[in-house]
Amino acid sequence: MTDELQPVAPTATSIPDGELRAVADGTHSGPHAILGQHLQGDGRTVIRARRPLAERVTAVLTSSGERVELHHLAHGIWQGAHGHGLDDYEIETVYTDGVPHTVDDPYRFLPVVGEVDQFLFGEGRHERLWHVFGAHHREHWGTHAPVRGTSFVVWAPHAQAVRVIGSFNGWDGRAHAMRRLDALGIWELFVPGVSPHETYKFQIRTASGEWVEKADPLALHAEQPPQTASVIANPSTYEWGDGDWMSARAQKDPHTGPMTTYELHAMSWRPGLGYRELADQLVEYLDGLEFTHVEFMPLAEHPFGGSWGYQVTGYYAPTSRLGSPDDLRYLIDRLHQAGYGVIMDWVPGHFPKDSFGLAEFDGQALYEHADPRLGEQLDWGTKVFNFGDSQVRNFLVANALYWLEEFHIDGLRVDAVASILYLDYSREEWVPNIHGGRENLEAIAFLQEVNATAYKLYPGIAMIAEESTSWAGVTKPTEWGGLGFGLKWNMGWMNDSLRYVERDPIYRSHHQGDLTFSFVYAWSERFLLPISHDEVVHGKGSLYSKMPGDEWQKLAGTRLFLAYQWGHPGKQLLFMGQEFAQQTEWSESRGLDWWQLDNPGHAGVQRLVGDLNRLAKNEGALWQRDDDPAGMVWLSGDDAANSVLAFARRGFDGSPDVAMIFNFSNQVISGYRLGLPHAGRWSEVLNTDAESYAGSGAGNYGSVTTEETPSHGFTQSATVTVPPLAAVWFKYEG
Structure with a gap:
């Protein structure tokens, strides 16, 4: 580093005693201005170090080995000078035990945060924020040579002082006070010699x-x-093996292809597995089920x-419950190499109030809005992000990009979007926007920014909204005024259809509208049909237990419902355990009831799910025109009267x-008698009552052929047999 970059240091006599005391106490906002090495106006270089209770302090210059004795100024601050210009050096300290202790000096280094990084963060546009902020084990140049250590960078604009405490300094931060770089409140410190695996806080x-x-x-x-x-x-040393997957992903549009998703809670799928063990066992399990994607409930800590x-x-x-960040990379890599996309739940709407977390981070509202009518989520006892703050928005947008970049995630399912969009969401007291409305304009801009940025940088990914209202344009492109998501969870379909199947069959004829209403708006957005964790927990019961009747009827009803879900326009998502009709509802405190697969009825449901997924992949009619009436x-x-619903799905020509x-x-x-749109033979490609699914085996002997008998508005029709609580699918053969 050149001499011109170094500030001229104050002389010993010019440093007020209060500043020396502040440096000694670790309460100074710019300790580097006092400590470290500085060129004097007389051409000499002064070195200062904080060493309370020391008997003798010496700076040892690296290039010459010269020893520069330091003398005590006040409050444990020591100073000495030499005439050889700026140099790398270490500080040797002798205490009352007489044993020399030699360490590098964190205060001899220039900032690790450059002006470009500061500018981008100030503008709220730093798309690689995690490369700069946080803790990074790295090389950093001193005067003549690089040194390995760890850089610490944090944003705390309201702070008077910030110190790093950790296992490497006995959790005493007075020796590692950080410097404030700018008015924006970025604090930084490079500590040489500090290695990975050390624990720390600010x-x-x-x-x-x-x-x-x-x-x-x-x-x-x-x-x-x-x-x-x-x-x-x-620093990650993981070598990815999913190059073919990533190249192919960039050429595809996941919103217009088949997408059947297996949602799971990584900690309770099979309790006790780490990321790597989960990878091997999950891939082996999924290979018989043919899902296209896996969706993990949140994996952030x-x-x-x-x-x-x-x-x-x-x-x-990534949560350390299951291993290291590279262990998670292994899990995703294995899934990609086996042909499965990976979606992760992402929670940008709110965060908990734990004292060590983001809440009142620097002593007052920072990441959250200061007004509790905007900054509190009363339902969940959490804080709400201040989406109108450029730096907070930057933190969140960069976080989405972090998961897509560093872990090759194929999509983010954004949690509780409705709670972000509405200022009056579950609130009696709320603050209208500048137009007097209930829409959170800052949050809308944030969602548009994160979606547009993610799609621009990572072609082939999917941004998915869990949005429970009728907000218009959730999946409309941002340039057309929409939120810019690729898919939206169809919560209306989920609520209506579950309410319908929970009724005893003798009453269903009076509630046909619960089944048909979703088709009124099925093409207003690009929809995904979810049977998620939220529907099989907290007393709601499993999908199996929602079905009325005895065990046979419950299994048959589950098979029928799944066929209806897979047949309905839209993508599909199913939570773990429902693919084999687990009888009990899910609890994160225990694993799934895998033993139920020993029962032929439950194994039959699992077999059906695999067949539904294969049909969904192979039959273009089931997905090519999902968002086209x-x-x-x-x-x-x-x-x-018969509680019957029938429709045909059609794709593009061919x-x-x-x-x-x-x-x-x-x-x-x-x-x-069922009217059909084409004359000829229709083969039975699915019958949920088949014996292979533990059904009774009633059906249509493999196919039906139309006759010139008008029915249901068609000139052609066929007579079909449909078993009770069953679905039958026919593919047109010509």
């Missing part, structure tokens, strides 16, 4: 003079809960396991139609 002096201890908001690793410290992560990951404290730290034609939508008939009654329907 000790922040608030505007009121109190000290608070906070985990690093951009830590890349964290201690296992209930411990709360951040961990200096090893969270203190309370019972939140399932939806109350995040470490937005950039021309992709579906009604065959029978008004036969409420993709044969698939006709589907669903019997939600508990009576067999024989000789049912």
Whole structure:
């Protein structure tokens, strides 16, 4: 580094005693101005170091080995000078034990944060924020040579002082006070010799003079809960093997292809597995089920396991419950190499109030809005991000990009979007926007920014909204005024269809509208049909237990419902355990009831799910025109008396139609005349009552052939048999 870059240091006599005391106490906002090495106006170089209780302090110059004796100024601050210009050096300290202790000096280094980084963060546009902020084990240049150590960078604009505390300094931060770089509130310190796996926090002096201890908001690793410290992560050495997957992904549009998703909670799928063990066992299990994607409930660090990951404290730290960040990379890599896309739940709407986390980070509202009518989420006892703050928005947008970049995630499912969009969401007291409305304009701009940026940088990914209202334009492009998501969870379909199937079959004829209403708006957005964790927990019961009747009827009803879900326009998502009709509802405190697969009925449901997924992949009619009303034609939508629903799915030219008939009654329907859109043979490609699924085996002997008998508005029709609580699909063969 050139001499011109170094500030001229104050002389010993010009340093006020109060400043020396502040440096000694670690309460100075610019300790580098006092400590470290500085060129004097007389051409000499002065070195100052903080060494309380020392007997003797010496600076040892690296290039010459010259020893520069330092003399005590006050309050444990020592000073000495030499005439050889700037140099690398170490500080040798002798205490009362007489044993020399030699360490490098963190205060001899220039900032690790450059002007470009400061500018981009100031503008709220630093798309690689995790490369700069947080803790990074790295090389950093001194005067003549690089040194390995760890850089610490944190944003705390309201702080009077910030110190790094950790396992490497006995959790005493007075020796590692950080310097404030700018008015924006970026604090930094490079500590030579500090290695990965050390734990640390930031000790922040608030505007009121109190000290608070906070985990690093951009830590890349964290201690296992209930411990709360951040961990200096090893720089990743993982070598990805999914190059073919990533190249192919960039050429595809996931919104217009088949997408069937298996949602799971990584900690309770098979308890006790780490990321690497989960990778091997999950891939082996999925290979018989043919899902296209896996969706993990949040994998970012969270203190309370019972939140399932939806109350995040470490937005950039994969949960250490299952291993290291590179272990997670292995899990995703294995899934990619086996042909499965990976989606992760992402929670940018709110965060918990844990004292070590983001809440009142530097002593007052920073990441959250200061007004509790905007900054509190009362339903969940959490804080709400201040989406109108450029730096907060930058933190969140960069976090989305972090998961897509560093872990090759193929999509983010954004949690609780409705709570972000509406200022009056679950609030009695709320603040209208500048136009007097209830829409959160800052949050809308944030969602548009994160979606547009993610799609621009990572072609082939999917941004998915869990949005539970009728907000218009969730999946409309941002340039057309939409939110810019690729898919939206169809919560209306989920609520209506579950309410329908929970009724006893004898009453279903009076509620046909619960089944047909979703088709009124099925093409207003690009929809994904979810049966998620939220529907099989907290007393709601499993999908199996929602079905009325005895065991046979429950299994048959589950098979029928799944066929209806896979046949309905839209993508599909199914939560773990429902693919084999687990009888009990899910609990994160225990694993799935895998033993139920020994029962032929439950194994049959699992076999059906695999066949549904294979059909979904192979039959273009099931996905090519998901968001186009021309992709579906009604065959029978008004036969409420028989609790029958029938329609045909159609793709583009060359993709044969698939006709589907669903019997939600508990009576067999024989000789049912069904109008069909084409004359000829229709092969039976799915029958949920097949013996292979542990059904009774009733059906249509493999196919039906149309006759010139008008029915349901068609000139051609066929008579079909539909078993009770069953679905039968026919593919047009010509």
